[in-house]
Amino acid sequence: xxxxxxxxxxxxxxxxxxxxxxxxxxxxxxxxxxxxxxxxxxxxxxxxxxxxxxxxxxxxxxxxxxxxxxxxxxxxxxxxxxxxxxxxxxxxxxxxxxxxxxxxxxxxxxxxxxxxxxxxxxxxxxxxxxxxxxxxxxxxxxxxxxxxxxxxxxxxxxxxxxxx
Numbered sequence: 001x002x003x004x005x006x007x008x009x010x011x012x013x014x015x016x017x018x019x020x021x022x023x024x025x026x027x028x029x030x031x032x033x034x035x036x037x038x039x040x041x042x043x044x045x046x047x048x049x050x051x052x053x054x055x056x057x058x059x060x061x062x063x064x065x066x067x068x069x070x071x072x073x074x075x076x077x078x079x080x081x082x083x084x085x086x087x088x089x090x091x092x093x094x095x096x097x098x099x100x101x102x103x104x105x106x107x108x109x110x111x112x113x114x115x116x117x118x119x120x121x122x123x124x125x126x127x128x129x130x131x132x133x134x135x136x137x138x139x140x141x142x143x144x145x146x147x148x149x150x151x152x153x154x155x156x157x158x159x160x161x162x163x164x
């Protein structure tokens with residue numbers, strides 16, 4: 001009788017130990033899966049870059065957490081209603097995703113956002129098009145939306161588009 005009780009108690013302890021181990025494994029897996037939701041990203045919008053002309057050259061800006069990002073839109077000058085080639089080069093940090101959003105500074109020009117594809121090195125590349133503004137010359141805001149593991153940054157660059 002005593003040996004039966006010992007065996008039952010021993011099996012109960014083994015079952016309890018296995019249950020605890022399985023519960024810990026489950027907690028770790030759930031924590032790993034949902035950690036990004038528990039530790040949300042922060043948003044940061046930088047002041048517009050106005051001291052560089054994207055119509056003539058690439059423009060770069062320092063990132064507050066360290067590093068730099070350089071934007072180039074070609075051809076130069078930037079035309080409306082024609083294919084544009086967009087390049088964003090990063091240095092000193094890594095990005096999970098980069099998009100470019102083109103919007104009118106003083107006029108709503110609709111949704112004009114394009115993803116940039118990582119080239120495997122330090123560049124993100126893509127194509128875009130500026131819509132025609134019926135009022136003629138227009139100030140545009142090319143905003144790079146950069147997502148890292150812990151932050152989403154909006155980096156606006158202002159430029160003027162010529163008359164169509």
